[in-house]
Amino acid sequence: MKLSEIDGLTFFKGFMIHIVAGLFVSCGTSNVVIQGSFPTPAINPIPLSVAVYYDDNLRNFSYMEYSETGREEINIESGSSHVQLFDAVLPAMFERVITVNSMEDPEIEEVDAVFAPAIEEFQLALPAKTKLEVYEVWIQYNMRLIDSEGDSLADWVMTSYGKTPRETFLSVEDGINGAAVVALRDLASSFALNFARIPEVRDWLGSL
Amino acid sequence: MKTVEEKSKAIQKAALVFAIGLSSCATTTIDEFRQGQTGIEADETIVILGRREGSSFETDSDFVECVGERMGQGDNSISVVPEREFIDAMFPWFEPRNAPLRASDLERFMIEDIVARKMDEFRIRYMVWLEGETETDRSGSLSCAVGPGGGGCFGLAIQEDDTNFDATIWDLESLRNVGQINAAATGTSYMPAFVIPVPLPARVEANACNRLAVQLKDFVNGS
Numbered sequence: 330m331k332l333s334e335i336d337g338l339t340f341f342k343g344f345m346i347h348i349v350a351g352l353f354v355s356c357g358t359s360n361v362v363i364q365g366s367f368p369t370p371a372i373n374p375i376p377l378s379v380a381v382y383y384d385d386n387l388r389n390f391s392y393m394e395y396s397e398t399g400r401e402e403i404n405i406e407s408g409s410s411h412v413q414l415f416d417a418v419l420p421a422m423f424e425r426v427i428t429v430n431s432m433e434d435p436e437i438e439e440v441d442a443v444f445a446p447a448i449e450e451f452q453l454a455l456p457a458k459t460k461l462e463v464y465e466v467w468i469q470y471n472m473r474l475i476d477s478e479g480d481s482l483a484d485w486v487m488t489s490y491g492k493t494p495r496e497t498f499l500s501v502e503d504g505i506n507g508a509a510v511v512a513l514r515d516l517a518s519s520f521a522l523n524f525a526r527i528p529e530v531r532d533w534l535g536s537l
Numbered sequence: 538m539k540t541v542e543e544k545s546k547a548i549q550k551a552a553l554v555f556a557i558g559l560s561s562c563a564t565t566t567i568d569e570f571r572q573g574q575t576g577i578e579a580d581e582t583i584v585i586l587g588r589r590e591g592s593s594f595e596t597d598s599d600f601v602e603c604v605g606e607r608m609g610q611g612d613n614s615i616s617v618v619p620e621r622e623f624i625d626a627m628f629p630w631f632e633p634r635n636a637p638l639r640a641s642d643l644e645r646f647m648i649e650d651i652v653a654r655k656m657d658e659f660r661i662r663y664m665v666w667l668e669g670e671t672e673t674d675r676s677g678s679l680s681c682a683v684g685p686g687g688g689g690c691f692g693l694a695i696q697e698d699d700t701n702f703d704a705t706i707w708d709l710e711s712l713r714n715v716g717q718i719n720a721a722a723t724g725t726s727y728m729p730a731f732v733i734p735v736p737l738p739a740r741v742e743a744n745a746c747n748r749l750a751v752q753l754k755d756f757v758n759g760s
Contacts, residue, residue, distance in 0.1 A: 368626070373650075517628075522635060
């Protein structure tokens with residue numbers, strides 16, 4: 330779409346957004362399943378084999394946004410997108426990556442470490458509530474690295490942030506999805522480039 | 538006595554005359570500051586990226602795309618690598634959290650063999666960073682109503698746009714900042730409504746895009 334056409338549409342958007350927002354308020358709970366594409370990182374892999382364990386809390390993670398009156402407003406499901414993200418990033422970070430379904434899986438005996446990410450907190454800011462012109466998502470993670478015998482090697486907290494301007498999209502769902510995908514990419518970029526700098530991880534890599 | 542149809546046509550003509558009288562316009566100012574010599578070979582490319590660090594920065598990706606498209610058209614056109622294609626290929630190095638903030642940071646990036654290899658594959662000679670936004674003020678009054686007999690709008694909506702974008706040009710051969718170009722544009726859009734709203738956009742961002750692209754093209758070509 331050319332910018333000259335967008336200039337004309339922008340003029341209508343101010344009214345369209347209010348109409349759509351009004352319809353949205355009058356509807357029931359909306360469901361958003363986060364969907365996005367995550368590129369393979371352009372990084373040199375660490376010569377390690379790692380098993381990744383996605384627990385049920387992460388696989389089925391969802392966040393409910395409530396209205397000011399306490400009514401359920403938007404349900405955001407991001408579990409599958411998190412799995413998709415880590416499946417894209419981890420094979421580029423390590424020489425060999427396998428997925429296990431439990432911490433008792435015998436394949437864990439054959440790897441150098443087990444990576445078990447967990448989502449601790451999810452926060453959402455909507456333009457209708459903040460009066461800003463952006464959708465914002467913050468996510469806090471607990472990253473855990475465990476050896477094959479179940480002992481902790483490293484345990485650290487990471488946060489990610491994503492935003493997307495309101496005027497780019499017409500629907501609230503698209504805005505939330507856009508901000509969440511940016512937050513997930515932010516996590517991937519921070520995790521991929523800073524993994525070896527985490528003090529406990531650095532010490533562990535140095536001991537190998 | 539005029540028929541309903543004749544009255545409707547008269548109203549439409551009056552609306553058209555009013556619309557022409559309220560013709561929207563935009564003014565654009567370009568400032569250039571050159572810090573080094575430039576020039577580009579036929580097989581070299583540039584990439585234009587928008588600044589998006591932190592919660593206060595969000596350069597419109599449509600504007601970035603517009604400038605890139607305009608630079609690839611006309612005389613002395615320049616091959617531009619699309620922003621999204623570049624960022625995805627270089628992931629995660631140019632995500633907002635990791636992107637270089639100064640030309641001097643490029644040296645640290647180019648030490649990474651995988652980054653240097655991909656830059657070479659794209660044949661990128663210049664990296665252009667765009668940052669800025671359009672501030673909008675709306676005024677006027679426009680009312681619309683729908684009833685069993687039909688509907689329509691009446692009134693006048695006014696939108697004033699103030700666009701300001703800065704372009705910083707980095708030379709990847711010397712790893713230096715070689716110049717800045719600023720594009721500032723203002724304009725007023727109108728939307729009179731006599732039953733049907735008639736948008737008259739000032740195309741402020743489009744004008745800024747066109748002028749900035751022309752200036753950037755000349756700058757990169759060494760003019």
